[in-house]
Amino acid sequence: GAVVSQHPSRVICKSGTSVKIECRSLDFQATTMFWYRQFPKQSLMLMATSNEGSKATYEQGVEKDKFLINHASLTLSTLTVTSAHPEDSSFYICSAGVGQWGNTIYFGEGSWLTVV
Amino acid sequence: EDQVTQSPEALRLQEGESSSLNCSYTVSGLRGLFWYRQDPGKGPEFLFTLYSAGEEKEKERLKATLTKKESFLHITAPKPEDSATYLCAVQATGSARQLTFGSGTQLTVLP
Numbered sequence: 001g002a003v004v005s006q007h008p009s010r011v012i013c014k015s016g017t018s019v020k021i022e023c024r025s026l027d028f029q030a031t032t033m034f035w036y037r038q039f040p041k042q043s044l045m046l047m048a049t050s051n052e053g054s055k056a057t058y059e060q061g062v063e064k065d066k067f068l069i070n071h072a073s074l075t076l077s078t079l080t081v082t083s084a085h086p087e088d089s090s091f092y093i094c095s096a097g098v099g100q101w102g103n104t105i106y107f108g109e110g111s112w113l114t115v116v
Numbered sequence: 117e118d119q120v121t122q123s124p125e126a127l128r129l130q131e132g133e134s135s136s137l138n139c140s141y142t143v144s145g146l147r148g149l150f151w152y153r154q155d156p157g158k159g160p161e162f163l164f165t166l167y168s169a170g171e172e173k174e175k176e177r178l179k180a181t182l183t184k185k186e187s188f189l190h191i192t193a194p195k196p197e198d199s200a201t202y203l204c205a206v207q208a209t210g211s212a213r214q215l216t217f218g219s220g221t222q223l224t225v226l227p
Contacts, residue, residue, distance in 0.1 A: 006159070034214050043203065043217045044160070093159050097213055105150065105207075105215060107159040 003027060004096050006108035013084055013115055020080045021111045023050075023094030029074035030096035035067075038091040038110075050077040050094075084115040118143045122204050122218035129194055129225050137189040137221045139204030149187050150215060151180050152203040160203055163189075194225045 003026040013019045023033055031052045036044040048069050049057040056069035066088075068080040081088050093110040121140045129135055141149065148167050152160035164173045166182040173180050177198065179190040189202055201222045205215035 004159075032213060043219045044205075044215075046214050046216075049214055091157075095215075104162065104165060105213070106162055107152070110157070110159040112157070 004094060004106045004108040006092075006094055006111050008111060009109060010112045011114070013113070015085055015115055016083055018080055018082045019084060019113060020078055021092055021094075021113070023077045023079070023096075023108055025075045025096045028096075028098050030077075030098075031074060033071060033077040033094055033096045035069065035077070035079050036093045036095065038093060040091075044093060047079075047092075052077075081113065084113070086115045089113055089115045118206055118208050118216040120204055120206055120216055120218035122202075122221050124221060125219065126222045127224070129191075129223070131195055131225055131227050132193045134190070134192045134194070136191070137202055137204075137223070139187040139189070139218055140185060141187070141204075141206050141218075142185075143206045143208045143216075145209035147207045147209045147211070147213075149182055150205045150207065151178075151187070151189055152205065154201045154203055154220070156201075163202075191223070194223075196225045196227050199223055199225045 005024045007022045033050040035047045037047050038044045047062045050069045050071040052071045058064045071077040095107045097105040119142045123138045148165045151163040154160045164180040169184045171182050177192050181188045201220045203220045205217040
């Protein structure tokens, strides 16, 4: 079946540095991918919609200059957390849809970010 | 604004004790309702997509049903390996296909 892969699965970075998380669709093309954030014991909150070849669409309250999204190809979207702070520590998950309407939506394995 | 409410928040069952999880939703227009299973520290695992009231889908011990206001995930004779958080999400018509999630039901099946 369709697979979405994220890398890295875990990353620790120092405050003030930037970290990049990759999301790949392994056996299908995805013109649109989605980035979610999940805090412990809470549900997934949509951060932004990543559009291949154009600017990402950010949800209200998400700083686009802090969470840079690039969707340079039909199989790769990247999320860069810039000038990371401890409060950015979280579980970040991407997703992509397959099928006629993109209605079978698969998620990546998630990436744990810890900012120290 | 699209809203998804799941109940109960947590459910403990004995192995073999069947039960149902509820997902109530309000959405301007429903393109699809999704069920996922999430294990701790992992991304959600796709289970089902339901599109219209009256639709049902089954996978092993799980059966999902849909009405115009809610969806149920029925678990028949659960096993300990069914323990996980089950997430419900809706996709609205006219959206860019993003999902709005409920808070999930944490299921624990005791041996």
